[in-house]
Amino acid sequence: MIDEDEIARIFRDEYGRAVSVLTRSFGDLDLAEDAVQEAFAAAVQRWPTDGIPPSPAGWIITTARNRAIDRLRREAQRDSKHAQAAALLNQLGPSTSSGTLADEEEGPVSDDRLRLIFTCCHPALGAPAQVALTLRLLGGLSTPEIARALLVPEATMAQRIVRAKGKIKGARIPYRIPADADLPDRLRAVLAVIYLIFNEGYLASSGDRLVRDDQAVEAIRLGRLLLELMPDEPEVRGLLALMLLTQARRPARMTATGELVPLADQDRDRWDRQLIMEGQQLVQDCIRRNQPGPYQLQAAINAAHVDATRVADTDWAQIRQLYDQLYALNPTPMVGLNRAIAVAEIDGPQAALDAVEETGNRPVSRRMEQGSLVGSHLFHAVRADLLRRLGRTDEALAAYDQAIELADNQAERDHLVRRRAELG
Amino acid sequence: MTRYLISIFQPSAATQPSAEELTKIMADVDAVNTEIKNAGAWVFAGGLDDPSTATVVTTSNGEPVLIDGPYVELKEYLGGFTLIDVDDLDAALHWARRLHGAIGLPMEVRPLYNEF
Numbered sequence: 001m002i003d004e005d006e007i008a009r010i011f012r013d014e015y016g017r018a019v020s021v022l023t024r025s026f027g028d029l030d031l032a033e034d035a036v037q038e039a040f041a042a043a044v045q046r047w048p049t050d051g052i053p054p055s056p057a058g059w060i061i062t063t064a065r066n067r068a069i070d071r072l073r074r075e076a077q078r079d080s081k082h083a084q085a086a087a088l089l090n091q092l093g094p095s096t097s098s099g100t101l102a103d104e105e106e107g108p109v110s111d112d113r114l115r116l117i118f119t120c121c122h123p124a125l126g127a128p129a130q131v132a133l134t135l136r137l138l139g140g141l142s143t144p145e146i147a148r149a150l151l152v153p154e155a156t157m158a159q160r161i162v163r164a165k166g167k168i169k170g171a172r173i174p175y176r177i178p179a180d181a182d183l184p185d186r187l188r189a190v191l192a193v194i195y196l197i198f199n200e201g202y203l204a205s206s207g208d209r210l211v212r213d214d215q216a217v218e219a220i221r222l223g224r225l226l227l228e229l230m231p232d233e234p235e236v237r238g239l240l241a242l243m244l245l246t247q248a249r250r251p252a253r254m255t256a257t258g259e260l261v262p263l264a265d266q267d268r269d270r271w272d273r274q275l276i277m278e279g280q281q282l283v284q285d286c287i288r289r290n291q292p293g294p295y296q297l298q299a300a301i302n303a304a305h306v307d308a309t310r311v312a313d314t315d316w317a318q319i320r321q322l323y324d325q326l327y328a329l330n331p332t333p334m335v336g337l338n339r340a341i342a343v344a345e346i347d348g349p350q351a352a353l354d355a356v357e358e359t360g361n362r363p364v365s366r367r368m369e370q371g372s373l374v375g376s377h378l379f380h381a382v383r384a385d386l387l388r389r390l391g392r393t394d395e396a397l398a399a400y401d402q403a404i405e406l407a408d409n410q411a412e413r414d415h416l417v418r419r420r421a422e423l424g
Numbered sequence: 425m426t427r428y429l430i431s432i433f434q435p436s437a438a439t440q441p442s443a444e445e446l447t448k449i450m451a452d453v454d455a456v457n458t459e460i461k462n463a464g465a466w467v468f469a470g471g472l473d474d475p476s477t478a479t480v481v482t483t484s485n486g487e488p489v490l491i492d493g494p495y496v497e498l499k500e501y502l503g504g505f506t507l508i509d510v511d512d513l514d515a516a517l518h519w520a521r522r523l524h525g526a527i528g529l530p531m532e533v534r535p536l537y538n539e540f
Contacts, residue, residue: 124513171535172426174512182514 007047011040012218014057015140020112021061022068023119023175029137029165031068039064113138114229115177117222120164121189122173128152129164130193136161139197139218149200149215187230191239191295194222198243216247234289238296241282245302248275260415264311276306297326316345333359333373337382349389356383377406381416388423396423427467427509427536428516434503434529436475452526460508460519471504503529 015036022032039060053059120133131150135141141149147157167173178186198219223240230236252266261267283303286296301322308314323339336359344352360373360383373379384399400420407413441449460466475494482489494501506523510516513533520533 122513124517170537171533172512174514178514 004044006052007040007044010043010052010056010060011140014060015040016113016116016138017057018060018064019137019140020116022064023116024112025065026068026072027175029168031071032064033137035064035068035071036060038067111177111229113225115175117190117193117226118177118186119168119173119175121186121193122168123185123189124171124173125164125167127189127192129160129167130189131196132157132160133164134193134222135197135218138222187233187235190226191235194219194226195239195243195295197222198246216243216250219243220247234286234291235293235295237282238286238293238299241279241286241299242295242302244275244279244282245299245306248272248279248306254411258411259418260411262415263305268309268311271306279303280306292325292329294326294330297322297329301326314345316342320346334376334378337373337379340386341382344386344389349386353383353386353390356386375406377403377408377412377416379403380406384416384419393423425509425511426516426538427507428513429532429534429536430506430508430516430520430523431502431532431534432504432506432523432527432529433500433531435500436498449527453523456519456522456526457506459522460506465508465510465515465519467507467509469504469506472502475501500530 018036018039019029019032022035023029026032042063043056043060047053116137117134120137121130125133128150132146135146135149136143143158143161144154146152146161147154150157152160177183198216200215220240220243223236223243227236227240248271249263249266251272252268252270253261255261279299280303283296283299286292286299292300301319304315304319304322320339320342323335323342327335327339337356340352340355340359343355356379360379380399380403384396384403387393387396387399397420400416400423404413404416404420407416440446457466457469478494480491480493480495482491506519508516508519510519513535516533516535520531524531
């Protein structure tokens, strides 16, 4: 028996690969996507009776290619202007009739997916479009799913995706991995998109659920794929390590009733040892290369946290030093805030509070940083905690109130309310 | 190959660069233009005179009418353009970056519409 879950799993795993291969053949994202969707629709009908073919991916790609050719043929007949479509058919026809499945299997298929990521993350597209397109074309997420995940109205998201695809086609954004000289710029966008997908999955920025696990898992899958394809880029390794080490703590982040558990209070036996080992190994590899970047440093910080079997064993000196390095590279208010938490452990709450106040007063210049830090519930939550430790109860209560007011996520808000209640 | 128009924008009340600066800019632009030509991507380029020299041709009550001045009053105007013929957007952006490096003004890169 083939259950639908199995087909759904194959869809998740193979959708991006099939779209990538078809896009390379036909140079048209829309055509590729439609054909792959039709192929999966055919699979849902046929596999339950015929059984899953030996190479489901090959079956999907071959079926999709035939559908795409059928469509081009129909269009070529209907409209004489589609001379190029006819030319393309002549070029593709013979190879498909003789069965290119074997070529498809041995060709550098995974490079196609990387090509697709880099096309989706082209700097000529806006960041929101980059994320939406990557999720759509590589992850096979439906437009309503992406809209829900990114908290955008469905119509807006549909428009955004259509517009981005239109720009790729109209402006002739090339479907390729950029040359080495362009790579660092492009890679930054690719890493940022994957991390954004992960973060949206790890901690939904609003709504009732704290975690959207499928999104985080998808981001990790993309990270693994990227590392496989670009093993020499230390930041790729760093990002994957960061995601694995963060994800490893997921089982301990919430109580059975959905309440948020801060790092210090988490049951460390519930952390995923396998993910931790894999993440730590990646961090070790990064350290050996000694080309630290923001993702590697964040991964190293997370590795230091999970190294401690008890919270009291946490090596705060090392964590603080890593934050200093990270802040020097990437002086965003959010990094400053996290650094202050480490400062509190080494130099005490007063020094940390000074650092927090200074960070909060710093004007926000970076475009990616959303709004001022003072508008973030985290800023007020950290201040509240430090004021509590300094015994300045009234000020701490006021800071908790501000944090509660600004928190959009229900689980985080509940946590802050509990903290405030403990204070009296 | 696709033709791309690189439109160069300049502030309407631009403080004219000094004669010395202008000479340097023109020399840099010439150098980039030569590179575009050598790469086989050159089609055409031109600089526009001040927006105050513009005349708009339009229709009023079914009659053609001439109006003094640019079509829209803006803070920035099209100051010049370069038309190139290249493989894709990356190639077009490469030349636009080079021109931007020489001129320092913002520029828009946009493909010409063609069916096939």
